[in-house]
Amino acid sequence: xxxxxxxxxxxxxxxxxxxxxxxxxxxxxxxxxxxxxxxxxxxxxxxxxxxxxxxxx
Amino acid sequence: xxxxxxxxxxxxxxxxxxxxxxxxxxxxxxxxxxxxxxxxxxxxxxxxxxxxxxxxxxxxxxxxxxxxxxxxxxxxxxxxxxxxxxxxxxxxxxxxxxxxxxxxxxxxxxxxxxxxxxxxxxxxxxxxxxxxxxxxxxxxxxxxxxxxxxxxxxxxxxxxxxxxxxxxxxxxxxxxxxxxxxxxxxxxxxxxxxxxxxxxxxxxxxxxxxxxxxxxxxxxxxxxxxxxxxxxxxxxxxxxxxxxxxxxxxxxxxxxxxxxxxxxxxxxxxxxxxxxxxxxxxxxxxxxxxxxxxxxxxxxxxxxxxxxxxxxxxxxxxxxxxxxxxxxxxxxxxxxxxxxxxxxxxxxxxxxxxxxxxxxxxxxxxxxxxxxxxxxxxxxxxxxxxxxxxxxxxxxxxxxxxxxxxxxxxxxxxxxxxxxxxxxxxxxxxxxxxxxxxxxxxxxxxxxxxxx
Numbered sequence: 001x002x003x004x005x006x007x008x009x010x011x012x013x014x015x016x017x018x019x020x021x022x023x024x025x026x027x028x029x030x031x032x033x034x035x036x037x038x039x040x041x042x043x044x045x046x047x048x049x050x051x052x053x054x055x056x057x
Numbered sequence: 058x059x060x061x062x063x064x065x066x067x068x069x070x071x072x073x074x075x076x077x078x079x080x081x082x083x084x085x086x087x088x089x090x091x092x093x094x095x096x097x098x099x100x101x102x103x104x105x106x107x108x109x110x111x112x113x114x115x116x117x118x119x120x121x122x123x124x125x126x127x128x129x130x131x132x133x134x135x136x137x138x139x140x141x142x143x144x145x146x147x148x149x150x151x152x153x154x155x156x157x158x159x160x161x162x163x164x165x166x167x168x169x170x171x172x173x174x175x176x177x178x179x180x181x182x183x184x185x186x187x188x189x190x191x192x193x194x195x196x197x198x199x200x201x202x203x204x205x206x207x208x209x210x211x212x213x214x215x216x217x218x219x220x221x222x223x224x225x226x227x228x229x230x231x232x233x234x235x236x237x238x239x240x241x242x243x244x245x246x247x248x249x250x251x252x253x254x255x256x257x258x259x260x261x262x263x264x265x266x267x268x269x270x271x272x273x274x275x276x277x278x279x280x281x282x283x284x285x286x287x288x289x290x291x292x293x294x295x296x297x298x299x300x301x302x303x304x305x306x307x308x309x310x311x312x313x314x315x316x317x318x319x320x321x322x323x324x325x326x327x328x329x330x331x332x333x334x335x336x337x338x339x340x341x342x343x344x345x346x347x348x349x350x351x352x353x354x355x356x357x358x359x360x361x362x363x364x365x366x367x368x369x370x371x372x373x374x375x376x377x378x379x380x381x382x383x384x385x386x387x388x389x390x391x392x393x394x395x396x397x398x399x400x401x402x403x404x405x406x407x408x409x410x411x412x413x414x415x416x417x418x419x420x421x422x423x424x425x426x427x428x429x430x431x432x433x434x435x436x437x438x439x440x441x442x443x444x445x446x447x448x449x450x451x452x453x454x455x456x457x458x459x460x461x462x463x464x465x466x467x468x469x470x471x472x473x474x475x476x477x478x479x480x481x482x483x484x485x486x487x488x489x490x491x492x493x494x495x496x497x498x499x500x501x502x503x504x505x506x507x508x509x
Contacts, residue, residue: 001123001126002119002120002123003085003086003088003089003119003120003123004074004083004084004085004086004089004123004124004127005083005084005085005507006081006082006083006127006132007082007083007084007387007502007503007506007507008080008081008082008387008388008502009079009081009132010079010080010081010131010132011079011080011081011387011388011390012078012079012080012393012396012463019392019394019395020200021148021150021200021405022200022201022202023202023391023395024151024202024204024238025150025151025204025400025401025405025406026399026400026401026466027153027206027400027401027402027406027418027419028151028153028204028206028238028240028262028406029240029262029307029381030262030264030307030309030335030381031335031337031381032208032242032264032419032420033168033311033337033339033340033420033469033472034337034338034340034468034469034472034487034491035399035400035465035466035467035468035469035470036381036382036464036465037391037395037396037398037399037400037464037465037466038385038390038391038396038463038464038465038466038495039381039382039383039384039385039386039390039464039498040390040391040395041386041389041390041391042389042390042391042392042395043202
């Protein structure tokens, strides 16, 4: 497409989404005074956010 | 629902379409940005109308055709497939243990009132801590990964119970097929070398409270005598970080009305060598002099813009770091159920006071109206959990049409209650900041993915 570039598509409907409940509760990560669900990792896809792993690769 | 926004990167305005229900992100040119707004009848300024009309009809038609192609492929203007959700109360998988209602510091913004939570100073006994472990095992069903966060006050004042709880929990792991993930939040001032080694070994994540620059930190994070604690906290935090290698930690701070230029505080931490950082807005009633108030909002939003651009620049240099509130993953993020469950307060996540009372989360501790039960007798007031289970993005009017709803899960229930008196209430400043951070997170994701 000439005018539009798709960056991500249908992230809410991908097959890794299992509702397995094995992931971390958001308040146990770093916040304690806010709610930051969207930046939690899926336990099945967990990886530490380090430069070396480069999350975008 | 479509959300349109822009972000200035390297002096060029980038335009984005965020399709809320599908979770699709698109970078578009200015014409497509305007056409999308026009086609879906989103709010447009007179200037934008004039700009749209200045494009050739053939260009407008070809752009509309692209927009309609996205829509046909469920990548734009998707209809919500989920219109109701109730959180399960059948599972508890995460506990916050307030092992100590006391603190050696007197931070001016502390929601725990010097660590006491408006209760008597108290320390959780090892027996109560172990009962909490039993409670968690009994209620976590078949979920293997369970969590315990050691919190306070300052939990290092009760390291004896922390060690007993961990030892006890580990002894139960095999029998019950559980993996206990322990986390710890500390003000860093009591970290000895031996304690660092212990925390490093046992904790999957450690939160180190540091507010950034020395002046910022010492203004608010003071000891019992009113003296700033920056030098000691920083020295210990750095020593701990150096031991941590690839294990998780966060240098976690708070910004207040005193440091609306918090970007400098974040980079002060970066300069010291921290690469996992979270700096959060203080949450206080508007009559508190440290509170972020409506009149601060423009300044704070601009500061986030400034920070985002510097963040992108820094991540390309030898000063790479990770900012907690910009961490999103548009490929492998949490599932939709997780997004709908929110923080889990009152349902799968509960807090335990030093006396063993059970509360919906650490921020409700001390409020007798929210005592759910205790670790000896279990859940005595299930109605409270039922109320929390219905507290979702569908129960809050202000969430229904919000583009950020699948990222905050409806936001912090404690903040809603403490600042509006209603569990379903809108903490407007918090919502505005959350939305701003999400826009920036999406823009950062796209910019890094495209290598711009």
